[in-house]
Amino acid sequence: MLIEDRLKELKEKINAKVPAGINVSEVEFEGPELVIYTDDPKKFADEADLIKVLARDLRKRIVVRPNVLEDPEIAATKIKAVVSEGAGITDMFFDPDTGEVLIEAEKPGVVIGKNGTTLRDITKEIGWTPKVVRTPPIESSTVKQTRQFLRAVKDERKAFLRSIGRRIHRDLTSKDKWVRVTTLGCCREVGRAAFLLSTPESKILIDCGDKPGSSDGFPYLYVPEIFPLKSLDAVVLTHAHLDHCALVPMLYKYGFEGPVYSTPATRDLAVMLQLDYLDVVANEVNQVPYSSKEVQEYIKRSITLNYGSVTDIAPDIKLTYHNAGHILGSAIAHFHIGDGQYNIAFTGDFNYGKTRLFGPATSQFPRLEAVFMESTYGGSEDNQPSKNDAESRLYEIVNETINRGGKIIIPAFAVGRSQEVMLALEEGMRLEKIPKVKVYLDGMIKEATAIHTTYPEYLNPDLRKQIFQEGMNPFLSECFVQVDSPKIREEVIGSDPCIIITTSGMLNGGPVMEYLYALAPYEKNTLIFVGYQADGTIGRRIQKGWKEVPMGRRETIVLNLQIETVDGFSGHSDRRQLMAYVNHLNPRPEKIFTIHGDEKNTIDLASSIYKRFRIETHSPKNLETYRML
């Protein structure tokens, strides 16, 4: 059926269900959504269940948008006129994708007004639907700039979303039914995640990362399975770590034209990390695989989805994200293929334990035939201490080092481990388990933390409660000091005993190298690893016992300081949790593929899962294709 005919049919169906007096002027696919344009958005909103009923009956995600949206500048003025100054409005973000205006205010209650009266007044004045959130306590320049950019390119983006919408809702053409997964990286290794999910109708790339510690660690993006890149329907990101998303902008350089799906938090973290990646690569005098222009291209074509939202991303594939518990916005990507034919989950990196930041990964799915599961700690010996034991051990080392007048370097990914360790240190000081020393944050850790406070809905309920109901945001503790110039870095190095949390997490570049260079010669100082160190990284070499490591091309760092590894802060499930996760998976899948782990670990985990649960397992190699159905 022609797409125009399909839209006409949908419009007729909608008109038949909409009460008399509500006008439906246009119906259009925009990205994965069916947008209903109307002169009466308020009447639509008043019919509480109408949108739900339409969504269920039409099996589409429905958005209602007014025909006329006030110009954002004018609308902003009108909002400010309606809301009293005491609300402390700090920013407004007009999202042309949704017709919503996000009002950030220090006192959201004032914007809403008693029984929502003020909000209703706003709605009357402008076409936009107001949503109110508390102003994030730390401002993220990434979030701000991304939102500004999206506003600047809104017309282009709208055209893009319409073309994608039509592509998603194209007719099925093949008589064949099959589902395949091709491994383009991340098999029997950690890093360069990239998996191609294909059917006779569609091609989806899941993640597209680099490989830390490898000079040319790109996924196998040159194989014919994925070419031409414009044949890809979509890229689906599980989370924002660079080994999963670093090379997404590069795809646009080589012909990809489609959308990149992720959670909103993943999008903002990914943009931050990609821009930093470009700096790091440029500094290492490697060829930069793309420029900030392609990062903008990525932003322009990103489509964000929240957990649990079932979304058409291709004519025969629906995507639903579920919490993965790994980092902010991290998700298990669940694909529902065909008419219930086949369901595959890609866990991405996931944590089946509860952490200070996040709840455990989802193990319950409506349907599930196959799982691609990370195996970072998949070896039979790879059990981690409990969070409590890990934190006690961290406190012990901090106390010993500070007591002998030393400084502590904690290399950490800007996103994930840093915030987890920050929360542990803040509590340690608050409860007087460790001395109240300064905790310096270098690299992008502050910006990453700001993004965390922008998306509190992704944090676990305890932390959310602490922040919002108890008004005690641990990220705002005065022990945390941002290092944002070489001068301050010098001062930190020469200062009193302190703790330095800094990137990169595996010592392959970043400010951590400068701290190490200055502090490593002294026995009183301590280097504490709190995260996974991949093969080939300097972090892994130090863990293996190297006493000297290179810094750049000419200099050498002599390691006299204490080297400690505190396991248990990992954002990954350990072996016990991986097995428990499989045990709790519901429904039980027919096949499990162990990926994202050293060769030994993926094989060990696959074999153990088969032995214990009698589920068919595979430990794929890169560049293989598995037939699912």
Added chain:
Amino acid sequence: MLIEDRLKELKEKINAKVPAGINVSEVEFEGPELVIYTDDPKKFADEADLIKVLARDLRKRIVVRPNVLEDPEIAATKIKAVVSEGAGITDMFFDPDTGEVLIEAEKPGVVIGKNGTTLRDITKEIGWTPKVVRTPPIESSTVKQTRQFLRAVKDERKAFLRSIGRRIHRDLTSKDKWVRVTTLGCCREVGRAAFLLSTPESKILIDCGDKPGSSDGFPYLYVPEIFPLKSLDAVVLTHAHLDHCALVPMLYKYGFEGPVYSTPATRDLAVMLQLDYLDVVANEVNQVPYSSKEVQEYIKRSITLNYGSVTDIAPDIKLTYHNAGHILGSAIAHFHIGDGQYNIAFTGDFNYGKTRLFGPATSQFPRLEAVFMESTYGGSEDNQPSKNDAESRLYEIVNETINRGGKIIIPAFAVGRSQEVMLALEEGMRLEKIPKVKVYLDGMIKEATAIHTTYPEYLNPDLRKQIFQEGMNPFLSECFVQVDSPKIREEVIGSDPCIIITTSGMLNGGPVMEYLYALAPYEKNTLIFVGYQADGTIGRRIQKGWKEVPMGRRETIVLNLQIETVDGFSGHSDRRQLMAYVNHLNPRPEKIFTIHGDEKNTIDLASSIYKRFRIETHSPKNLETYRML
């Protein structure tokens, strides 16, 4: 290195090795060969070891060709002038690929002359190198027409071979080393053989057949792995049966431009069967997937190789054919990848037993890491009686049927089973084990037999000896009568007790259906299956006990005649032979993939091989990709 520079370098190396006085005017890649053009082909020929030494040192197949080749018409006249009429020259084939002229003569000795004097005289007169063969006792129109066509397009073909030669000898470009095989058909099923062997440098398609008994049994040629078709370096055929070669011409319709490798016998049989396939498909009112124009395209781009000839077919892949014992010209395709990196053999269909026609399949290879092995009779119960037992049983049924005044229908592939059964029947009559009745051959059996007599070098030594030394060619026995008109067919049906060998072998169309329609209602007649009946074919249904089968769209054949299956004539290895083959494989491969068999059989064979030999086995599905290295 530029190809011109490489040729220049090769020319210098050759000049350094060639004795003074022999001129080397040009060196050029033509197809897989390095052609040395010279004014002195005879001097070159006199230096017996020179070409061998050059081939070994340069690691190339070397052909020496005179700068000036006499026009074939004039050369033919000159040859006829030199050779006495008593030689009985029946045909001459000037092969511009090799600069050879093939002289077919009833008395080859006369053409050669005492101590080769006449041959030397010919060489002096013309530039062409004469080769003399005995005139095939039955003329094949396919062979004749193919040779004529190749002569007609010789300039175009030369340009093609030069471009292919340059493509084969291009530089390696990738830093990666990997070897993959993608299954495009023939996995857990019999038919539509198509395997893609790929490296970062090259893509080779092995076989490209249809699926008998299936209306849309094409391999999965639409997947991105194989696109665009012009990215394929070559197609490599194992043998001429349609489930391995039917769709090769179609590839040219969709953009393939490269060469198709096969043995010479396979090429001629394939052309014969493809043209017949077009007729059959057209009669069944299906859409014809290609026309005879594409068959010509195939002939134009075919490159023939003999067993044992190690040949560059891509910058990092060498192909060597070995006897497969299945049908005339059938070959195991052995691929040597990279600099000894990896070696894979595709058995195609193979017979590890000796038959009346062929020797057993080769099990010895210089190197061997992986084998893709057919599993037609791979089930643990799939043992076949010995040839002797099979023939005794055939004689028994023939005697019973003839004695009660019945006729015998033997459906058989035109190529393979027909000739095997012909030889058994001829001997049966000669040794008076069965009565001397007429054996009618309908369909392409006579033409196929003619091609057999054109290539006696592929027959086993006993049969060759019988034909050439004992002068008793069993194919010429007067018991065999060709049916070449509907009128004769009518006569056969109304005639005395007799034996009818006719196509198609699985009763999916062909003249066999007419015989069956006329003879099946009578209990005195017998239908004898001597070959494998694939799922979905009428042959398989009759074996399963159906008492009525459809003929075309409207009519029904009632089966009252006797139904017999005589196992043991198969061109395939039975289960015992498959296991013995693996046992004798030398060197022992690391991996065996069981293909070309029902799902049950491929899995059973894979599992048994693993259990007995501890070799890693896989029973792949279609549309999978396996990483070899």
